[in-house]
Amino acid sequence: MDFNVQLTEPVRAYFGAEVAKQVYPGHTHVIGFGFDGTACFRKGTRHGPDGLRSISEDIESYSPYQDFDLTDFTFYDLGNLELGEKADVEAQWRHASDDFDKIFASIDLAANDVRVMTLGGEHSISYAPIVKYLQQYDDLVLLHLDAHADLRDGFEGYHYSHASIIRRVLDHFGPNHQLIQYGIRSGTRDEYRYMHEHKTVRTSRKDFLESVAAIAKDRPIYLTLDLDYFDPSFLPGTGTPEPGGEDFHSFISLIKLLGERNLVGCDVVELSPQIDPTGNSDVFAAKVVRELLMTMEKGRCA
Numbered sequence: 001m002d003f004n005v006q007l008t009e010p011v012r013a014y015f016g017a018e019v020a021k022q023v024y025p026g027h028t029h030v031i032g033f034g035f036d037g038t039a040c041f042r043k044g045t046r047h048g049p050d051g052l053r054s055i056s057e058d059i060e061s062y063s064p065y066q067d068f069d070l071t072d073f074t075f076y077d078l079g080n081l082e083l084g085e086k087a088d089v090e091a092q093w094r095h096a097s098d099d100f101d102k103i104f105a106s107i108d109l110a111a112n113d114v115r116v117m118t119l120g121g122e123h124s125i126s127y128a129p130i131v132k133y134l135q136q137y138d139d140l141v142l143l144h145l146d147a148h149a150d151l152r153d154g155f156e157g158y159h160y161s162h163a164s165i166i167r168r169v170l171d172h173f174g175p176n177h178q179l180i181q182y183g184i185r186s187g188t189r190d191e192y193r194y195m196h197e198h199k200t201v202r203t204s205r206k207d208f209l210e211s212v213a214a215i216a217k218d219r220p221i222y223l224t225l226d227l228d229y230f231d232p233s234f235l236p237g238t239g240t241p242e243p244g245g246e247d248f249h250s251f252i253s254l255i256k257l258l259g260e261r262n263l264v265g266c267d268v269v270e271l272s273p274q275i276d277p278t279g280n281s282d283v284f285a286a287k288v289v290r291e292l293l294m295t296m297e298k299g300r301c302a
Contacts, residue, residue, distance in 0.1 A: 014030050014052065014053045014056050014077045015056045015059070015061060015070050015286075015289075015290060015293070016061060016070060016071065017030060017074075017075050017076055017077040018074055018075070018076050018077070019076070019077050019079070020076035020077065020078055021078075023076075023078075023103065023104070023107055023114060024076060024114075025112040025113060025114060026112070026113045026114075026300075027074060027075055027076060027114065027115075028073075028075040028076075028114075028115040028116070028117065028293060028296050028297060028300075029075065029076045029077075029078050029114065029115070029116050029117070030075065030076070030077045030078065030116075030117050030118075030119065030293075031077075031078040031079070031080070031081065031100070031103075031116065031117075031118055031119070032048075032049025032050065032053075032079065032080035032081065032118075032119045032121070033049070033080070033081050033096055033100070033118055033119065033120055033121040033125035033128075034046040034047065034048060034049045034050065034080055034081075034083075034120075034121050035083060035092060035093055035096060035120070035121045035122060035124070035125055036121065036122045036239070036272075042239040042240070042272060042275060043239065043272070044239065044272035044273070044274045044275055045120060045121055045122045045238075045239055045269070045270050045271060045272045046121065047272065047273050047274060048119060048120055048121055048269070048270070048271035048272065048273065048285075049080055049119040049120070049121065050080070051271060051273035051282050052119055052268075052271065052282065052285060052286055052289060053077075054282075055279065055282040055283055055286050056286050056289075056290075058283075059283065059286045059287060059290065061290070063290060063291060063294055065252050065255065065256070065291065066255065066256075066259060066291065066294050066295070066298070068294045068297075068298065070290065070293060070294065072297075073297045075293060075297070078103070081096040081097075081099040081100055082095060082096060082099050083095055083096050084096070093124060093125075096125070097125075097127060097128040100118075100128040100129065100132075101128055101132070104116070104132055108136065109132070109133070109136045109137075109264070109265070110136050110137060110220075110264075113300060115263075115264055115265055115296045115300065116129060116132075116265050117265070117266050117267065117268070117289070117292060117293060117296070118266075118267040118268075119267070119268055119269075119289070120267060120268065120269030120270060120271070121269055121270075122239065122269060122270060123146070123150060123163075123165045123224075123226050123269045123270060124164075124165055125267070125269060126165050126169075126224050126267045126269060127165060127168055127169060129265065129267055130142065130165075130169045130172075130222060130224060130267075131169060131172050133220075133222045133264065133265050134169065134172045134173065134174070134177060135172070137220040137222075137264065138174055138176050138177070139176045139177070139219055139220065140177050140178075140220050140221070140222055140264075141177075141178045141179075141180060141215055141219060141220070141221045141222070142169070142177065142178065142179050142180070142222050142224065143180050143182075143212070143221060143222070143223045143224070144166055144179060144180065144181040144182075144224050145181075145182055145183050145223065145224070145225045145226065145229040145246075146181070146183055146184060146224075146225075146226040146228065146229050147183060147184065147185055147186055147226065147228040147229055147240070147241075147242035147245060148163065148184065148186045148187060148226070148228070148240065148242070149166065149181070149184050149186070149187035149188075149191035149192070149194075149195060149201075150163055150164060150165045150166040150167065150226075151164070151166050151167045151170075151187065151190075151191040151194055151195070152164050152167060152188065152191065153167055165224075166179070166181075179198075179200045180200065180202065180208070180211050180212070181195060181200050181201045181202065182201070182202045182205075182208040183229040183245060183246055184201055185242050185244050185245070186242050205246070205250055205253075208254075209253060209254065209257060212254060212257045212258070212261075213257055215261055217260060217261050217262065218262055219261070219262060220262050220264045221258065221261055221262055221263050221264065222263075222264060222265045222266060223258070223263060223265075223266040223267075223292070224266070224267050224269070225266065225267065225268050225269070225288070225292075226238075226269050226270045227268065227269065227270045227271050227281075227285055227288070228240055228241055228242055228245065228270055229245055229246055230245045230246055230247065230248070230251075230284070231243065231244065231245035231246065231247060232245065234247055234248065234284060235276075235280075235281045235284045235285065236275065236276050236280075236281060237271060237272050237273060237274075237275045237276030237280075237281025237282065237285075238270045238271060238272055238275065238281070239270055239272050239275070240270070248284065248287070248288075251288065251291070252291070255291045255292075255295055258295045258299070259294075259295050259298050259299070261299060262299050263292070263295050263296050263299045264296070264299070265296070266292050266296070268285065268288060268289055268292065271285045
């Protein structure tokens with residue numbers, strides 16, 4: 001199989017990652033999708049991927065929570081997806097989504113043990129990676145951590161809006177796929193009806209962590225994490241903050257469970273560095289990313 005995929009000029013290495021223009025079997029890859037065209041409140045998440053890369057230079061590579069270090073393994077930064085030259089919002093989103101598809105189209109993620117972390121960007125960027133994973137793993141569990149349900153059938157004229165991402169990926173669900181949502185505290189009545197009728201939402205931390213603990217250790221898990229999942233008192237640098245969110249320690253409780261399971265891919269979205277001039281949100285998000293990179297690697301070695 002040919003893994004020599006031509007990419008655009010890569011940006012600076014992330015957390016000491018190797019900068020690559022190809023996909024390597026048996027390794028984790030980071031790729032940026034800096035797009036915020038459908039954002040309806042505060043824009044700026046297009047700067048998220050490079051904001052994370054920049055702040056990562058000043059973050060320790062060792063995790064005291066997992067007793068693991070990013071220098072213990074090799075992962076690759078593939079740079080950022082191209083948005084194209086058209087000004088049209090949907091055309092830009094489609095161009096970058098197609099770019100993602102071209103990079104990974106010929107690659108069997110499961111057979112080659114390739115794991116991908118996509119950095120956003122707003123939540124609409126998650127469509128291409130999630131669909132790829134749904135196609136590759138017919139028993140995938142999709143964990144959705146977010147302040148918002150994202151189950152609208154389009155929003156403000158955009159079929160693939162950040163407010164519709166989960167609705168759109170559900171179009172690709174098979175009979176053995178599963179959706180688990182937690183942190184949701186904003187949505188329409190119809191969205192809440194859907195979540196309760198289909199039993200996708202967990203309304204307490206205890207129920208959520210028990211649901212994750214109940215997942216078979218070899219079953220593939222994909223995590224889509226909107227950073228507004230966290231309370232804005234901890235992470236204000238996001239486009240659509242909602243009070244009542246989670247803290248870092250509850251996230252570590254999840255990480256410890258996922259470290260004993262099979263986290264095969266993830267995306268981290270909605271960091272808007274310029275909204276928080278203190279830089280605290282960038283540091284918070286970078287440590288979240290560090291823990292997830294380690295968790296994917298530990299799952300590979302389990």
